[in-house]
Amino acid sequence: MKEFTLRERMTMARQTMPEQPPGERRANFSEVNLGFTAGLAVLEAQRCLMCSRTVCIDGCPVGVQITEFIDLVAEGDFDGAAKVIKRDNSLPAICGRVCPQEDQCEGACVLARKGRPIAIGALERFVADYERLNGLMTAEPPSVRSGKAVAIVGSGPAGLACATDLAKQGHDVTVFEALHALGGVLTYGIPEFRLPKEIVQAEVAQLEKLGVAFVTNAVIGMIDTLDDLLGEEGFDAVFVGVGAGLPRFPNIPGENLIGVYSANEFLTRVNLMKAYRPDSETPVYDVAGKRVAVFGGGNTAMDASRTALRLGAEKVAIVYRRSEEEMPARNEEIVHAHHEGVEFQMLTNPVEFLGDDEGFLTEMRLQAMELGESDDSGRRRPVPIAGSEWTEGVDMAVVAIGNSPNPLLPKTAADLEQTTRGTLVADDETGRTTKEGVFAGGDIVTGGATVILAMGAGRRAAASIDDYLRGGVWESKPAGVPV
Amino acid sequence: MCIFEILEARDLAPDVRYLRIKAPKIARRRKAGQFVIVRATPDGERIPLTIADSNAEDGWIALIVQGVGKTTKIVNLLEAGDAIRDVAGPLGMPSRIERFGTAVSIGGGVGTAIAYPTAVALKEAGSYVISIIGGRNSSYVLLEEEMRAVCDEVYPTTDDGSYGYHGFVTDKLTDLISERRHLDFVLAIGPIPMMKAVAEVTHPHGIETVVSLNPIMVDGTGMCGGCRVVVGEETKFACVDGPEFDAHQVDFDLLARRNRAYADFERRRDDEMDPECVIGRSHTAPGATS
Numbered sequence: 001m002k003e004f005t006l007r008e009r010m011t012m013a014r015q016t017m018p019e020q021p022p023g024e025r026r027a028n029f030s031e032v033n034l035g036f037t038a039g040l041a042v043l044e045a046q047r048c049l050m051c052s053r054t055v056c057i058d059g060c061p062v063g064v065q066i067t068e069f070i071d072l073v074a075e076g077d078f079d080g081a082a083k084v085i086k087r088d089n090s091l092p093a094i095c096g097r098v099c100p101q102e103d104q105c106e107g108a109c110v111l112a113r114k115g116r117p118i119a120i121g122a123l124e125r126f127v128a129d130y131e132r133l134n135g136l137m138t139a140e141p142p143s144v145r146s147g148k149a150v151a152i153v154g155s156g157p158a159g160l161a162c163a164t165d166l167a168k169q170g171h172d173v174t175v176f177e178a179l180h181a182l183g184g185v186l187t188y189g190i191p192e193f194r195l196p197k198e199i200v201q202a203e204v205a206q207l208e209k210l211g212v213a214f215v216t217n218a219v220i221g222m223i224d225t226l227d228d229l230l231g232e233e234g235f236d237a238v239f240v241g242v243g244a245g246l247p248r249f250p251n252i253p254g255e256n257l258i259g260v261y262s263a264n265e266f267l268t269r270v271n272l273m274k275a276y277r278p279d280s281e282t283p284v285y286d287v288a289g290k291r292v293a294v295f296g297g298g299n300t301a302m303d304a305s306r307t308a309l310r311l312g313a314e315k316v317a318i319v320y321r322r323s324e325e326e327m328p329a330r331n332e333e334i335v336h337a338h339h340e341g342v343e344f345q346m347l348t349n350p351v352e353f354l355g356d357d358e359g360f361l362t363e364m365r366l367q368a369m370e371l372g373e374s375d376d377s378g379r380r381r382p383v384p385i386a387g388s389e390w391t392e393g394v395d396m397a398v399v400a401i402g403n404s405p406n407p408l409l410p411k412t413a414a415d416l417e418q419t420t421r422g423t424l425v426a427d428d429e430t431g432r433t434t435k436e437g438v439f440a441g442g443d444i445v446t447g448g449a450t451v452i453l454a455m456g457a458g459r460r461a462a463a464s465i466d467d468y469l470r471g472g473v474w475e476s477k478p479a480g481v482p483v
Numbered sequence: 484m485c486i487f488e489i490l491e492a493r494d495l496a497p498d499v500r501y502l503r504i505k506a507p508k509i510a511r512r513r514k515a516g517q518f519v520i521v522r523a524t525p526d527g528e529r530i531p532l533t534i535a536d537s538n539a540e541d542g543w544i545a546l547i548v549q550g551v552g553k554t555t556k557i558v559n560l561l562e563a564g565d566a567i568r569d570v571a572g573p574l575g576m577p578s579r580i581e582r583f584g585t586a587v588s589i590g591g592g593v594g595t596a597i598a599y600p601t602a603v604a605l606k607e608a609g610s611y612v613i614s615i616i617g618g619r620n621s622s623y624v625l626l627e628e629e630m631r632a633v634c635d636e637v638y639p640t641t642d643d644g645s646y647g648y649h650g651f652v653t654d655k656l657t658d659l660i661s662e663r664r665h666l667d668f669v670l671a672i673g674p675i676p677m678m679k680a681v682a683e684v685t686h687p688h689g690i691e692t693v694v695s696l697n698p699i700m701v702d703g704t705g706m707c708g709g710c711r712v713v714v715g716e717e718t719k720f721a722c723v724d725g726p727e728f729d730a731h732q733v734d735f736d737l738l739a740r741r742n743r744a745y746a747d748f749e750r751r752r753d754d755e756m757d758p759e760c761v762i763g764r765s766h767t768a769p770g771a772t773s
Contacts, residue, residue, distance in 0.1 A: 178704050180522055180529070180569040188706075217571035219704055223508050245706035249718065256711050256718060256737060258744040265707035273701065274526060281553060282528040282701075283748035359740030406705050408723060 004046055014116040015044040022339040026309045029192045029276055032336060033097070036119075036126040038078070045073035048118050051110060056120060059108030061456035062161075064088045066105055066120055073123055082131035085124060090164035090206075091157070091455065093132060093199045094186060096125025098299075099452045100330045132202055141211030142170040148469040151176060151235040153220045153409065156184020157451040158241030158442030160207065161458035162465075167210040169466045174235075175207075176218040181272060184243055186451070188272040189264070191303050193310065194333075197271075221409035226416070230437050237437050237465045240424065241458060244403040244443035250295070254353030255399070259285055259361030263300045263400035270307050285396050288312035293364060293392075295319050295350060296400030297327035298448075302334065304398040305342045313396070317343040319350065321369045321382040347371070349382065351389060353397060364394045403448050413438075423447055431461030436474045439465055487567040490543055496622045498550040499593055500559045501535075507542030509534075509572050515600035516578030516695065516727055519544070520703040522569035523557045530554045531700045531722070533597040534573060544570075547596030547625070553752055574703045575726050579693070582609040583668040587659065588634070589652050589681055591617040591673020595625040597695055598672045606633045610668070614638070615655050617673065621646030653680045666690050671730060675739045682730035692730035696721050698738060699745070713737050 004012070018034040019025070025032050036044065048070045056066045064085050072081035085092045101107070101121035109117035131137055148171050152159045155177040167173045181187050183200040208214065220229070220242075229235045247262030249255050266284065269275040273282035292308040294301050297320040308316045318337065320327060323346045327334060338344070345366075352365040368388035371380035405422040417425040417434035424433055424440045431439035441457030443449055468474065491503035509519060518533045530552070536545035550556040558567065578601040586605045590598035595616050606612045614634040618624040624639045624646055631637045639647030640655050648655050652673070659666065669692040671681035678694040685692040698710040698721050705723040712721050715732035719725060 178571065179702060180571070188702075217569050219571055219574065222573055223512055245704070246720075247706070247708040249708070256713060256741065258741060262708040265701060265709045268701050268707050273528065279526075281524070281526060281752070283745040285744070286748070358743070359737070408704055 006049065009047050009049055010111070010114075012043075012047045014047070014111075014119055015040045015122075017119070017122045019336075022336075022341070025193065026306070026340040029310055031196050032193050033122075033125075035129055036122055038076075038126075038130075041073055041078070041123055041126045042076060044119050044123060045070045047111070047116075048074065049110065055108040055110065056105040056118070059104045059106075060088075061104065061452050062088050062459055064092075064105075064124070069127065070118065070120070070123060073127060078127045078130040079134070079136045081123075081127040082136070085127065089124075089455070090161055091203050092124050093128035094157070094195060094203065095452055095455070096121050096123075096128055097195050097199075098190060098330075098450075100450060102331050104452070132199070137202070137206055139206045139209035141209075142168060144170050145172070146170045146469060148172065148236045149174070149234055150465060150469070151220075151229045151233070151238045152241065153238060154178075154184055154241040154243060154442075154444075155182040155204075155214065156241060156243050156442065156454065157186060158243075158454035158458035158461075159184065159239065160203065161455035162239045162241060162441065162462045163207055163212050163458075164210065165459055165462035166465060167207065167212050169462075171466070171469065172213075173211070174213045174215060176220050176224075177214065177216050178219040178242075179272065180216050182214055182216065184241075188268045189300065189303070191267065191271055191307050192276075193306065194303065219408070221412040226409075226413045226435065226438055236469055237439065239431070239458070239461050239465060240409060240433070240438060240440040240444060241442045241454065242406055242409050242444050243454075244448045245406040246404040247399065248402050248404055249399055250350060250401060252350060252352055254355060254361070257353050257355040257361040258359050259355075259395060260353055260397045260399065261285070263294075263296070263304045263398050264403065266304055266398045267300070267307065270311070276307075276311060284311070287396050289314045290395035291393060292316045292396045292398070293319050293345075293350075293394045294398045294400055296402070297322065297324075297329060298400060298402070299329045299333055301398075301400035302329045302337050302342075304400050306337055306340055308396065308398070309340055309342065315343065316341075317345045319345045319348050319366065321347065321349040322371065322379065323347055326371075326379045347382065349384065350397075354391070361394060361397060363391050364397060365389055365391050403443070405444050405447065409444075421447060428457075429460060430464035431457060432464060432474070437468075487570045489561055489563050489565050489567065492562050492565075495547060495596075495625055496618075498559065499623075499625065500548050500550070502546045502548060502558070502561070503543050504546065504567060504570065505542060506544045506570055507539075509570065510537040510542050510544050511539045513537050513544060513573040514577035515580065515604040517573035517575045518703070518726060519546070519570050519572030520574060520700070521546070521554070521558065521567060523554050523561075523567060525568070527557070527568070528554050529569075529701055529703070531574070531697070531703055531726075533695065533726070535596040535599060537600075547593055549593040552749060571703065575722060576724070578604060578670075578727055580604045580608050581668075584611065585613065585664065585666050586610040586668040586670065587613045587615065587656065587666055588630075589615045589617070589656065589669065589671040589673070589677075590625070591652055591671075591677040592619070592623050593625065594671075594673030594677070594695075595630070598670055599626050599629060601670055602630065603633050605668075605670075606635075611635050613659065613666075615640060615652045616647075617641075617652035617677065618646070619643065651680070652677060653684050656681060656684055660684070660688055660690075669693070669730075670695075675735055675742070678730065678733075679735035682733070682735070686731050693727050694730040694733060695726045696728060696733065696738060697726070698741060711741070
């Protein structure tokens with residue numbers, strides 16, 4: 001294999017991942033990114049400077065040994081690279097696709113200063129796919145059993161990450177999922193064209209091989225309370241990772257017109273219930289040839305807008321109250337949405353939805369915004385421009401302005417303390433809640449965040465649950481209570 | 484993984500089936516007024532169905548299903564020994580059960596099945612319970628015997644006069660009010676026009692009235708917000724805040740419009756599913772009465 005000098009490495013171009021051409025992909029639900037070839041992966045890996053100070057690893061919420069795995073990719077040992085990643089990240093095929101790398105590992109990469117960070121996400125994805133597609137994934141329940149049982153509530157990223165670590169420690173793990181399908185937001189929220197569901201299913205199958213049991217249709221709080229799980233159901237600890245599943249609406253007139261969806265409902269109908277298939281039994285508003293507005297600037301807004309395009313909408317606009325710079329979505333999603341023809345209507349806010357006699361959405365009143373002082377999030381606050389309102393025709397509106405924590409479980413456990421925002425009070429490091437034996441992590445604790453942050457929280461909770469189960473004591477109050 | 488086996492299946496009325504399903508955990512938790520989300524086939528839709536009855540000891544719940552859409556029609560083809568793929572619940576808030584002086588339970592068509600468990604619970608709480616069972620004709624007067632076993636008075640009504648009182652449930656209710664009976668509480672469950680009409684009858688008399696709403700749902704756990712209803716100017720999610728609400732505060736017209744959101748889709752799908760259904764198909768539920 002050819003060895004590059006440091007100077008050569010510093011000047012080589014970042015390899016671009018092949019993708020479906022925008023004109024083609026906007027008409028199908030197949031994955032947009034096609035992934036590195038082995039050749040591209042090796043070339044990209046060889047660009048790595050192998051810094052002694054691994055700032056990329058510091059940038060990873062779960063501490064993947066990035067330089068170590070990239071070194072193996074450069075040598076062509078893709079399976080070995082996958083195994084290195086899996087020491088710290090049980091779901092690399094998913095994270096390689098959905099992590100905001102530009103804010104994490106790639107953002108920290110020293111080559112980022114030159115605008116050419118190592119494509120760590122693409123490499124992670126490549127080795128995970130290589131391992132899966134070549135049947136090299138291994139999982140075996142450890143022979144030494146702890147004799148302890150843990151219930152995981154929610155099969156999203158936090159729950160799956162927590163389940164993996166606990167299963168590897170020899171605990172008996174059962175994951176409870178409210179829906180009929182596993183994966184949480186990975187299944188109902190993120191579209192097929194960004195994260196194929198077969199990948200989620202393959203990861204779940206791995207966990208089953210590790211000995212994890214899954215129970216669907218189990219709405220914890222309703223069918224069993226946390227006390228039931230810790231009592232008669234015989235679990236020694238519970239991890240709550242139920243996510244932030246209660247959609248927020250803008251609270252403006254007309255938001256209950258037919259055609260105004262929460263992003264959760266629109267995406268659930270399309271992703272979980274497969275409404276994009278012609279033979280689907282679950283309907284979704286027929287947008288073929290219609291005008292669609294998506295409100296919000298996060299990944300969910302990008303997903304919803306690109307989904308609407310794929311359902312045949314004639315015009316899709318993202319309406320966001322700040323400017324494109326402030327959008328919280330991953331760069332790649334914003335770029336993809338632009339390329340596919342999504343319009344960006346920035347510094348614009350809805351004030352009213354208008355409909356016809358049958359209650360169908362027909363128009364929206366919008367107003368122009370300008371950026372004022374910075375707010376708590378450090379972003380400049382959008383302020384309405386007086387007298388700037390106008391009306392535009394629209395057939396479907398998707399509200400993607402975030403979620404509140406789902407109150408279903410917390411309200412059935414009085415001793416589980418909540419913040420004023422409805423999130424659970426839990427220690428950031430240990431995931432310990434105010435209820436003995438109950439840990440929590442992910443969006444139910446932080447409010448709407450990312451897949452990888454939820455996974456990180458799930459992993460930290462798993463370590464803390466393991467401590468607790470091996471004779472550690474329960475501290476009555478979590479330290480460092482988040483506000 | 485749970486298996487939701489059907490223990491008993493029988494016809495209650497044309498297109499209306501009684502299904503007793505093995506679901507021990509749901510049976511143990513379930514309270515009157517709550518519902519389950521059911522999915523019948525591998526790619527099937529999720530539909531909410533109110534639990535009509537249950538037995539914690541024997542581990543079953545009962546559903547009464549009117550075959551109005553594809554999924555309910557499929558469910559109604561099942562027999563004892565078959566299984567339902569997914570049953571999730573119990574969901575929603577339980578009915579508010581108190582000792583009211585006199586409580587009236589009004590059920591229209593298959594709505595009677597939903598009113599039944601609450602009528603039982605109201606009786607158990609010590610209320611004097613009057614049941615009005617409405618049907619388009621005698622075939623759709625459901626659960627009369629069961630109601631008679633628990634209620635103090637039972638009045639079947641039919642739109643066409645083929646059985647019991649000739650008239651709508653609201654006519655019978657108006658009679659009770661004009662007889663100067665003191666009514667403390669009314670529960671009305673049935674087609675939207677019926678529930679709206681009951682609310683209009685009781686409102687001037689200040690009789691506390693509760694209805695159980697049936698908006699379109701997907702997950703049933705608060706996650707999608709598809710089941711938005713407006714109650715007293717405020718948007719509520721029927722799946723987690725309801726399904727029962729103060730009848731005098733509900734925007735019934737909005738609910739009726741939102742429930743027609745997919746009428747075109749459903750018509751197309753029904754036509755594909757069963758050509759015979761096209762003939763004589765009515766978009767009014769067969770048990771509809773007002």
